Amino acid sequence: MNSLESFKRRPIARREFLALGGAAALLPLLAACTGGGSNASTSTGGGDGSKGPITFWDGVGPGQFNAESKTVTEAYAPKKGLPKASYQVITTPNTYEGLQAAIAAGNGPAVSGGYAFQAFQFANEGAIAYADTLVANLKKAGIYDDYPASAWAPFKTSKGYVAAPWGFDIRVPWVNQALLNKAGVDALPTDWDSWLAAAKSLAKIGVYGFGTAASASSAYGGHAMVSLMINNGGGLYDENGKPDATYSRNVEAMDFVRELHAAGAIDPGSVSYTDQNLYDSFKNRKTAIGFTNATLPALTSLPKGELVMPDPIKGPHGDVGTLQYLKNYMMYTHTTSQAGSEAFMQYWLQAFIGANGLFAKGDTGALPIRKSVIALPQYQSDPNTKKVLEQWEPIAKGYSARGTTLFASLAAADNGTAVQQFAQTMLEGKTDSKTALATLQKGLLAVSS
Template structure:
């Protein structure tokens, strides 16, 4: 598959949603109340379930997903399949839901379900979870992937794939510099100095147009030090000591030239080129970097997670999800469709159409997935320590759309990457920017 194309879309879909939330504080659906779980049709089964999906990968993915969706025939219902492009996707959903022409079930932006939940448009998935427990599929979920979607009112959505940020390294560059792959922050600093002296980039990243890797790196380093943007209770907690310490370390990497001085302007194409051309020795990136840059020789491999100075280990993870809407011809049919669709997901990985981690253990054991040792390592070492943008808390919410891809985070990342700041000043400006867009 065209991994680069798919991954670029993964950056833009969240970035756009974040900008939308930041600029408009989540558009309201005028004259469109929450309604009941069977708005637009009776309470019994029947009718056609409209399933809207996104171009998560190449067209072959959508062809396969369409075949799966249209194979549904439960609850005296059938399903239709429609592709929604990432460009302006939030407006597409918002307008359709307001006019009651939207989907009954959909994939979409990572925090989309929580935004529409605030407007009373999401049908909770508790009965789907109950059905998965009864058929044994709930026990097949990887640890911790379902819990972030549980609110005090119910499950807002159900996860179906994971977008994760592992650390990668190029073996030959470490051999050339005569250093071991780092295992903690201090060894990263020392290895980075020697890699730089050998002409390599010791910690590759980028924060240019359309590239969220710099943003994600800043959050990941906070998480890797036991910090995070929010408290365990969900309150803004940007200036905690662990975040300050993490950003002081990032500034040390920048001041030593371990981070490329031009990284602040690097697009994903620039970052890809550094990995492809043998310049990048180490860095956080997406799943499937060797395939993405066209080097499957084995020289690019996943490194084990770093330990922070206090022993913390964490990876940044985005659990993409499937959501149900209150406007449906039949809530029973929506639920039956979602249970059915989740049961068929293995086909997408069996056909090697997904550049993402599956949420089910059984799919990670498929030979089409487990034949890649990098995949196995990510599932074993990174997924169990995965934390979301909600950390230090665990529950997702609508405010996260304004954080991820929003201007406050982007400006903060660029400030750190230029090195022309101190950690507390940068974090104070970041906190101020977030306060102006987050809902109270």
């Protein structure tokens, strides 16, 4: 699914899950449907395809991603006895709720794209078909070794693998070198002190040094705050996965945001900015430094080389790091054939690699995790992308930092309002860090299992 779309909407509490079944028929859920998907019966057998295809649902992606995906899906030629596959685009305004409603009604897909932590929540609801057999098949076919071991480990639970990773979405600070030069700043920021100094110089020429977006439709604001926490050795959760927003390192990170605000580095309009507003702010040279995704240059029309990637920036204690999400696909117990789902998933994961794969076409909206894709010339020849892959990705951490495991509560926190409202509070600069973080802590505890 679209990497940005995945963090925008309110999660559905468990007590609401079953009630959604009656609402599913009211949702304008799918576009480009082919027959046999929504009424397919559940089966864990091998299947002969007579009950309909493996229904593959995905969210609205960037560029030609959905068109390419549909073509690849329809080209799938399964082994004898296994069903073909159909491709369907989820078009509800809230993709997360659309999937939840369909699954609750028993009309969900066999395979789907998904938000970073969605599989853990759906597994708790009994809706996920674990991917252990798929992993075994990937190992047998020699495909598993194309992944770093770290890509699969976060999806392993006590019951099995809940999803299959395919790429990553990372938050990195971009810098407009031309604007820095215009402001009389000689070098890219290397730590928070030099970042703040650069922001002050940029403010003198009417340019912002901490760009982000925190409207109800954008998650960049929350991502920026969490990225700074991780950059200071902090994070929203402790080592055991318990909410710990008020951790001292988080307080220090938010004090830095308040310093940036006091320096005039934050656009007052950023609290209501959409993703596109942020991209336009970079494009129109109103913003010179800011956290966004790793493909920002492609989303602006600035001359090549104007936007540059700094080396990892150090926090006040020497820490480095930023926020990262592992993008994934998952299988569901609702399928015409579990063996068919596994076979299609293996085929689909292979569609991303090679000179003609989906990553090579540049439409995924993410960066690759597979070694063969990273080795492609387009990733090795671009200095910014190469720096992200070689310097930023190895130090990036997930939403659960300071821990290393993922869990269902992250889905509710990531798709909820607490983090987004917290980001707005910090960007407005009216509340001290400890008070704002205490309010966030209450919000995290409210959605924790």
